[in-house]
Every structure is written in C-alpha cells, then in structure tokens.
Amino acid sequence: xxxxxxxxxxxxxxxxxxxxxxxxxxxxxxxxxxxxxxxxxxxxxxxxxxxxxxxxxxxxxxxxxxxxxxxxxxxxxxxxxxxxxxxxxxxxxxxxxxxxxxxxxxxxxxxxxxxxxxxxxxxxxxxxxxxxxxxxxxxxxxxxxxxxxxxxxxxxxxxxxxxxxxxxxxxxxxxxxxxxxxxxxxxxxxxxxxxxxxxxxxxxxxxxxxxxxxxxxxxxxxxxxxxxxxxxxxxxxxxxxxxxxxxxxxxxxxxxxxxxxxxxxxxxxxxxxxxxxxxxxxxxxxxxxxxxxxxxxxxxxxxxxxxxxxxxxxxxxxxxxxxxxxxxxxxxxxxxxxxxxxxxxxxxx
Amino acid sequence: xxxxxxxxxxxxxxxxxxxxxxxxxxxxxxxxxxxxxxxxxxxxxxxxxxxxxxxxxxxxxxxxxxxxxxxxxxxxxxxxxxxxxxxxxxxxxxxxxxxxxxxxxxxxxxxxxxxxxxxxxxxxxxxxxxxxxxxxxxxxxxxxxxxxxxxxxxxxxxxxxxxxxxxxxxxxxxxxxxxxxxxxxxxxxxxxxxxxxxxxxxxxxxxxxxxxxxxxxxxxxxxxxxxxxxxxxxxxxxxxxxxxxxxxxxxxxxxxxxxxxxxxxxxxxxxxxxxxxxxxxxxxxxxxxxxxxxxxxxxxxxxxxxxxxxxxx
Ligand SMILES: [Zn+2]
Numbered sequence: 257x258x259x260x261x262x263x264x265x266x267x268x269x270x271x272x273x274x275x276x277x278x279x280x281x282x283x284x285x286x287x288x289x290x291x292x293x294x295x296x297x298x299x300x301x302x303x304x305x306x307x308x309x310x311x312x313x314x315x316x317x318x319x320x321x322x323x324x325x326x327x328x329x330x331x332x333x334x335x336x337x338x339x340x341x342x343x344x345x346x347x348x349x350x351x352x353x354x355x356x357x358x359x360x361x362x363x364x365x366x367x368x369x370x371x372x373x374x375x376x377x378x379x380x381x382x383x384x385x386x387x388x389x390x391x392x393x394x395x396x397x398x399x400x401x402x403x404x405x406x407x408x409x410x411x412x413x414x415x416x417x418x419x420x421x422x423x424x425x426x427x428x429x430x431x432x433x434x435x436x437x438x439x440x441x442x443x444x445x446x447x448x449x450x451x452x453x454x455x456x457x458x459x460x461x462x463x464x465x466x467x468x469x470x471x472x473x474x475x476x477x478x479x480x481x482x483x484x485x486x487x488x489x490x491x492x493x494x495x496x497x498x499x500x501x502x503x504x505x506x507x508x509x510x511x512x513x514x515x516x517x518x519x520x521x522x523x524x525x526x527x528x529x530x531x532x533x534x535x536x537x538x539x540x541x542x543x544x545x546x547x548x549x550x551x552x553x554x555x556x557x558x559x560x561x562x563x564x565x566x567x568x569x570x571x572x573x574x575x576x577x578x579x580x581x582x583x584x585x586x587x588x589x590x591x592x593x594x595x596x597x598x599x600x601x602x603x604x605x
Numbered sequence: 606x607x608x609x610x611x612x613x614x615x616x617x618x619x620x621x622x623x624x625x626x627x628x629x630x631x632x633x634x635x636x637x638x639x640x641x642x643x644x645x646x647x648x649x650x651x652x653x654x655x656x657x658x659x660x661x662x663x664x665x666x667x668x669x670x671x672x673x674x675x676x677x678x679x680x681x682x683x684x685x686x687x688x689x690x691x692x693x694x695x696x697x698x699x700x701x702x703x704x705x706x707x708x709x710x711x712x713x714x715x716x717x718x719x720x721x722x723x724x725x726x727x728x729x730x731x732x733x734x735x736x737x738x739x740x741x742x743x744x745x746x747x748x749x750x751x752x753x754x755x756x757x758x759x760x761x762x763x764x765x766x767x768x769x770x771x772x773x774x775x776x777x778x779x780x781x782x783x784x785x786x787x788x789x790x791x792x793x794x795x796x797x798x799x800x801x802x803x804x805x806x807x808x809x810x811x812x813x814x815x816x817x818x819x820x821x822x823x824x825x826x827x828x829x830x831x832x833x834x835x836x837x838x839x840x841x842x843x844x845x846x847x848x849x850x851x852x853x854x855x856x857x858x859x860x861x862x863x864x865x866x867x868x869x870x871x872x873x874x875x876x877x878x879x880x881x882x883x884x885x886x887x888x889x890x891x892x893x894x895x896x897x898x899x900x901x902x903x904x905x906x907x908x909x910x911x912x913x914x915x916x917x918x
Contacts, residue, residue, distance in 0.1 A: 277609045279783025282815045285823055299821045315616045315778040325814055328821025371614070371778040376687065384620065384772055385628055386653045386740050387711055391689035396698050399681030400711075407679065407724045446698070447682035447719055491659040495700050495709030496651065499679065 261353045262472040262479030263600065264465050265294035266568035266575075271434040271460035271556035274370040280309075280319060284366050284461045285326040291362070291463040295475040299328040302465075303358025305335045306349045308342030308365035309560050312377050323366065334358065341365060342462065342564030343525075343586030343596050349466050350485055359471045366461035367559035374457050374559070381589065383492055395454055395528075397590040399446040401499040402530035406448060408500045411533045413448060417441045419529040420452040420554055427551025434458045434556040455527040460558030462565045480571035480582070480600040484512030487596035492589075499591055502538040508597040509539050509583070519599065520579040521546045523566035525586045527553040534592060535585060549573070563587065567598055574602040610787045614780035620772045627656045629768060630668050630761030635742035638732055639759045641668045642706050652706035653740075668761035671705035672754035673730040675746075678702050678709045680726075682719040691745050697722040701746055704753040713745040721748065729754070738767030785815030788827060793897055798889075800865050802826040808866035831862035834901070835909040836885040837917050838868075841878055856881040860901055861917040868917050875902030884908035 267290035275283055292298065305327055309320045320337050329335065338344045342365020349361035369377075375393035382388040405411050420441060427436035434456045442451030465475070472479040488504035490497050509515060522545050526532040532547065541547060548554075550569040553562045563586025570584035579602075586596040624632065627643055631654050634641040643654035644667040651659070658665050681698045683690070690696075691713035699722070700709035715731065716722050729749035736742035782790065785801060789812045792799035800811030801824035808817065809828045817824055839858035845851075856878050859868035873881050874890065886906040889898030 276611065276781040277784050279781075279786065279815055282783050282785065282823070285816055285821070288821065312776070315614055315776060315780070322814060325816040325818040326821055328817070328819060330819045371780060372776055376689075377776055379689075380774060380776070384622060385624070385632070385770065388774075389689075389740050389770075389772055390691055390712065391687060392698060392711060393687060396681055396683060400679050400698060400700060403681055403724070404679040444682065444684065447684070449681075491655075493651070493653065493655060493659070493708065494711055495653070495678075495702070496655075496659050 259354055259356065259468045260472070260481055261350055261466055261468050262476065262481045263567065263571035264467045264472050264476035264479050265291045266462070266464050266572045267291040267294065268432050268462040268561070268565055268568065269460045270432050271458045271558050273434065273456070273458050275368060275459040276370065280314065280323045280366060280368060281326040283368065283459065284323055284364065287461045287463045288326050288362070288364060291465055295465050297360065297465065297475070299362070302360050302362045303334065304349055304352045304361040305333055306337065306345040306361065306363050308338045308340055308345040308564065309367060310339055312380055313367050313369055313372065313559055315372055327362070340588050341560050341562065341586055343567055344487065344588070346464060346466070346564060346567055347485060347487060347596060350482060353466060353468045359468050361466040362463065363466065363564065364461065364463035365561040365564045367561055368459040369457050369559050370459050394590065395446045395449060397494065398454070398528040398530065399449045400494070401534070401591045402448050402453070402528065404499040405530050405533055410500055410537070411530065416453050416529040419532050423548055423551050423554040426549050427555035430550050430555060432556060433551045436551060436555055449528060449530070453529040455553050455557035458556060458558055460556060460561050462561040462568055464564060464568050464571070476575065478575050478577060478602050480574035480602060483599045483601050484514070485596070485598040486511035487594065489594045492593065494591060497591070500534065502534050502592050502595060505535060505538040505585065505592065505595040505597060508595055512597050512599045514583055514597060514599050515540065517581065518542070519545060519581045519583040521549065521570065521573055522583040523550065523552065523570040523585065524548055525553055525563045525566045527557050527562070529554065531587070531592055539583065539585070563596065570598070570600050574600050577602070577605070580605070608787065609781050609784065610790055611779055611781050614778040615775065616778065617773070617775040620774055621769060622772060623769045624767065625656045627654045627666060627668070629766050630763070632738040632740070632770065633763045633766045634759065634761065635740070636736045636738040636767065637763060638673070639757065640671050640673055640703060640730070641759065641761050642671045643667060644669055649707035650705060651708045652703050653710050669705070670756040670759040671703045672756045673703070674749055674754040675701045675703035675706070675728055677714070677722065677724055677726040677728060679724055680714065680722050682722070691741065696745065699728070699746060701728055705756055712743055715745045715747050739770055783815060785813040785824065789813055796891055797829055798831045798862060799827050800830050802828050809864060810867050811862060811865045811869055828864060830864040831889065833886060833888045833904055834860040834862035835914050836873065836881065836883060836887060837861050837914050838883060839873065839881050854878045858901070860887060861914050866917065871898060872900040873902070874900035882908070884911060884914070
C-alpha cells in the first residue's frame with residue numbers, strides 16, 4: 257500500500273423512530289457541519305465526496321441528489337454515490353485516496369425508514385424471480401438464520417436475549433442511540449426472534465472524513481489509520497449458503513490482516529442478536545474483545561448509515577485513545593449476504 | 606414538533622422480467638407440476654436452479670428433475686402474515702431441501718402451529734390450483750409422512766415455455782416534505798409564493814428545500830417572492846404527455862420571480878407559443894381550488910432588461 261489513509265472525524269445524528277419534520281437534507285446537514293467542524297475543513301476543501309443511501313426507503317427516484325444540497329454542490333465537486341450502506345461509500349472513497357487523486361474525502365450516509373414499512377420495503381432487495389414474489393420480510397429471513405444456529409447448537413434463546421441486554425445496556429452511554437437501557441425482550445416477532453432480538457426501526461445519518469498521510473496528521477491529533485479494508489459477497493440464494501457461518505466475513509477479515517494480531521474492540525453490524533453469534537465465530541473474537549460498546553445496531557439501526565457508523569465508532573475509539581487496534585464490520589443484504597471488514601489502528605503511544 | 610404536511614404515497618409497478626433458459630425451464634416446470642434443479646460444476650443439484658455456478662461462476666444448464674417431497678432444513682414461525690405472503694393464516698417459513706436436491710428452496714409451510722414444525726420435518730409441495738409459471742405455483746408445502754416421491758425424467762423441455770414474469774410490487778409510504786417545503790406548500794394555499802434566504806450568500810431559493818446548495822448551510826428566513834417574474838429561458842413542447850389536458854405546442858419556461866435568485870419552471874399561457882421570449886414579464890394564473898398556479902401569463906409590462914436576469918439563466 258503506497259498511501260496511509262485514516263478516518264480523521266466522525267459524526268452522527270440522534271437516531272429516532274421518526275423525523276417527519278425533516279427532509280433528508282435537513283436531517284443530514286447538521287451532521288455534515290459537525291464532521292467538517294471537527295477537522296476545520298470547509299466543503300470546498302474536500303477532494304472527494306461519496307454517499308450511501310437507498311431510494312426504496314424514500315420511495316423516490318434519485319433521492320440522493322437532493323441531499324447533495326447539504327454538501328454545497330455548487331461549484332461542482334467530485335462526487336459519487338452507492339445505493340447501499342455508507343460503509344461501501346467509505347470503501348470507494350478509500351480507493352480514491354489510494355489513487356492519489358484526492359487527499360481528503362467526505363463520506364456520508366442516511367436513511368429515513370419512517371415513511372414506509374421497512375419490513376416490506378426490504379423484500380424488494382431479494383431475488384425477484386424466486387423469492388421476492390413471496391414477500392418474506394427482513395425479520396423472517398433473520399429468524400430462519402437464528403433457528404439454523406439454534407439447531408446447530410451455536411446459541412439458544414436465553415443467549416440471544418443476553419446479547420440484546422448487553423447491547424442496550426452498553427448503549428446507556430451512547431446519547432445517539434434509539435434504544436438504550438433495560439428494554440423488554442418482548443414477544444415473538446417471527447419465532448425464534450422476539451422484538452428484543454431485532455433492531456429498532458429509525459431515521460438517522462452519519463458522516464466521516466478520511467485523509468491521507470500527513471494531511472491526516474494535520475487534521476486529527478490521533479488518526480485512526482485504515483490498516484486494511486475488504487468486502488466480500490456470498491451466493492444470493494439463501495438455500496445455497498450455510499446460514500450458520502459467514503465465510504465472506506472471514507475472508508474479508510483475513511484480507512484486512514485482522515487475524516495477524518488481536519483487536520481490542522470490534523464494532524459489528526449485527527442488526528439481529530443471532531447475527532452477532534455468527535460474526536463472533538467468523539471473526540474468531542475472544543471474550544476479551546469489547547464487542548459493540550456503542551450498543552451496535554440493536555441500539556440504533558438507521559438503514560444505509562448503520563454500517564458506516566460501525567466504522568465511525570471504531571475510529572472514534574481510536575481517536576479518543578480508548579484503544580489502539582479496532583475492527584469494524586458492516587453488512588448488507590439478507591442474512592449477512594455481503595460483509596465489509598476494516599481494521600483501524602492509532603499510532604503507537 | 607413543528608407542523609409538517611403528510612400525504613399517502615403509493616409506489617406501484619408491475620415489473621416485467623424476462624427469463625433466462627434455466628429460470629424459464631424451472632418456472633415452466635412448476636406450471637406443469639415438475640420441479641427442476643440444475644447440476645453445478647461440483648455435482649451438486651441446485652434447487653431453485655441458478656444460471657451460473659455459485660462457486661465457479663460458469664454458466665450451467667444441465668437440468669435435472671427432483672422430487673416434490675423434501676426435508677425442512679430451517680424454519681421460522683410467522684404468526685402474523687403480511688400482505689403478499691403465500692398464506693393469509695399463520696404459517697411457518699421454511700427452507701426445504703427437496704429429495705434429489707443439495708440446496709434448499711424458501712417457501713411457506715401450512716401447519717396449525719409452531720409445535721407442528723421442526724427442522725428435519727418431511728414435507729411435500731401443495732400445488733396452486735391455477736398455475737402460470739411462477740414461484741407461487743407452489744401454493745405452499747404441507748407435512749408428508751409417505752415415501753419420497755420418485756421424480757420423472759424431465760430435462761426442462763416443455764411446450765409453450767414461460768419466457769417472462771410480471772412481478773407486481775406495491776409499497777406504501779407516508780410522505781412528509783419536511784419543514785421548508787411544508788412552509789412553501791402552506792403559503793401556496795394562500796396563493797403566496799415563499800422562498801428562503803441563505804444566511805451566508807443572501808440568495809433567495811424558491812421552492813426552498815431547507816439548504817443552500819452553494820454554501821451547504823440551512824436556510825430559514827422566509828421571503829415572499831413574485832408574484833410577477835421574468836422568463837429567463839423556455840422550450841416549446843410538441844408532444845402531448847399522457848393524461849395531460851393541454852393542447853400542443855405549448856411553452857414551458859424558467860421564470861425568475863421578482864425577489865428570487867433561482868428560477869422555477871412553469872407553463873406559459875395567454876400568448877401564442879411562438880411569441881414567448883426571454884425577458885417576457887409574466888404573472889401567475891390561479892384557478893379555483895388549485896394548489897399551485899395553473900400557468901403564467903404576460904403582464905403587459907415592457908420586457909425586462911437582459912442584465913437584470915442574466916445571472917439567473
Ligand atoms: Zn448560500
């Protein structure tokens with residue numbers, strides 16, 4: 257790798273069930289200002305801008321173009337967009353910085369789930385020939401995975417409840433979280449998953465600034481260097497995959513160098529309790545690794561931003577000096593179909 | 606919370622999709638009560654069949670008939686079926702590995718309760734009474750305690766194969782335009798046009814979206830603009846749009862309302878189409894019950910000087 261690239265700033269909204277009073281750009285703009293303020297940069301100083309969002313959440317075509325008003329897209333800027341979680345926008349920005357064509361990048365992501373019925377909306381990302389006509393919702397698909405894990409003896413319902421309780425207890429210290437503290441584990445939503453096993457549905461946004469080399473050192477007292485980042489995908493057909501495992505996560509982690517030395521902290525994008533079980537095994541995380549001290553996606557899961565937030569939270573822990581080596585994971589698609597892993601490190605102290 | 610407008614928004618579209626040779630054979634087979642898989646390069650039989658090998662990405666076409674009986678590999682109990690799902694009474698979602706297949710198919714299992722389903726349960730296809738060549742030709746699965754079905758010898762050649770599917774999709778939303786556009790729409794109901802001024806560059810945007818696209822900052826200060834304005838540029842529309850009750854040709858124009866720093870667009874009426882020009886002064890025409898100006902017409906004033914609107918082109 258020829259250039260060192262770091263996350264130098266991170267900001268996120270308070271995630272809430274609804275944000276009717278705010279358009280997408282109104283939701284996003286304060287976060288963009290915060291993340292730029294943390295570096296002292298103005299939008300005109302940014303070399304590359306990349307965003308992640310989904311038209312299906314808004315129910316409108318090209319909805320991301322309106323959000324660009326919040327960036328200040330005049331005069332013209334170098335910009336791109338991914339129709340998925342902002343973690344993949346971050347990956348694109350990282351490759352752009354690697355080419356040397358830019359020294360700084362602004363990455364942002366947002367999702368308003370409140371206008372639609374999220375469980376129905378997400379069925380539209382499924383195979384349109386064999387699966388989508390059956391309208392299996394997102395909780396259903398996660399529940400099939402959870403039952404497979406229970407049958408395989410990897411977890412049971414009390415263990416899943418403990419994941420939920422730990423996440424929401426950790427979220428007590430996260431003022432942005434939507435669900436925190438003691439949350440009833442609730443009734444079955446789709447058995448074996450109870451409401452407590454599922455993420456809250458909400459609206460939110462997040463933004464990150466990346467910078468290369470010395471530029472990163474100027475902008476941040478302790479940059480979170482991206483030592484490796486990789487993403488992998490598995491067969492889209494659920495029946496072809498072993499739902500109890502995540503080989504794509506393991507391969508991505510291997511390619512990032514995650515297994516070369518232990519990490520102290522891991523921010524895992526596991527919207528369902530059962531998915532944390534899969535990811536911990538795939539990433540070989542021991543009990544000494546702090547998993548999702550932010551509360552993770554079980555505390556706040558703004559669609560298209562929750563994965564970028566994992567990278568941001570891991571980076572922020574490095575910025576604060578809370579850890580020297582952290583892992584961030586993002587997922588997209590049903591049952592952990594696509595997975596991105598990044599390893600972030602601070603300079604030696 | 607400040608007042609915001611809300612309205613139902615339905616996005617509905619009959620997606621028409623063409624099928625490749627493997628998908629066509631599979632869905633035609635379902636119409637004929639035949640379940641087909643495809644042999645992958647490692648010898649596994651994939652059901653539902655893929656067109657490309659999930660490991661090597663090679664094209665695969667070797668179709669194999671499998672049984673309509675199989676085994677549940679995992680399940681989830683759905684006590685509250687949602688619109689579009691296979692059954693409208695509580696049911697189990699199941700992944701089923703059909704006899705002769707190595708991978709599993711997602712569908713519904715019709716059983717009275719969660720106690721009647723478990724991984725390993727033997728099941729059989731219940732065919733839909735009317736079949737069209739779609740995955741819903743399998744109505745659902747049902748428990749089955751007999752011997753495995755013996756599949757036929759079909760290799761996927763059928764008379765009148767299904768070449769495509771129409772997959773209707775409907776999603777319902779409650780649309781809220783947000784604070785800035787709510788204020789704009791509220792003002793329109795009183796036949797006023799209200800923009801917002803950027804606190805940084807002082808430009809007035811109409812319709813306002815709550816942000817200055819140049820400065821990237823929030824706009825909040827409301828400014829009434831118009832009602833009169835100047836045509837900055839225009840085009841002549843010669844093709845009639847579907848469901849539009851306007852005679853062609855007509856003129857569609859950018860109009861810089863007095864006091865605004867951004868032109869909005871609207872139709873020009875009350876003047877022959879070939880006499881519309883840059884600089885023409887216009888005003889809105891409201892019709893009874895309309896929520897926005899029906900069109901703009903000439904005011905009769907002298908044309909605006911080019912220098913007064915050249916920045917707004
Ligand atoms: Zn401005």
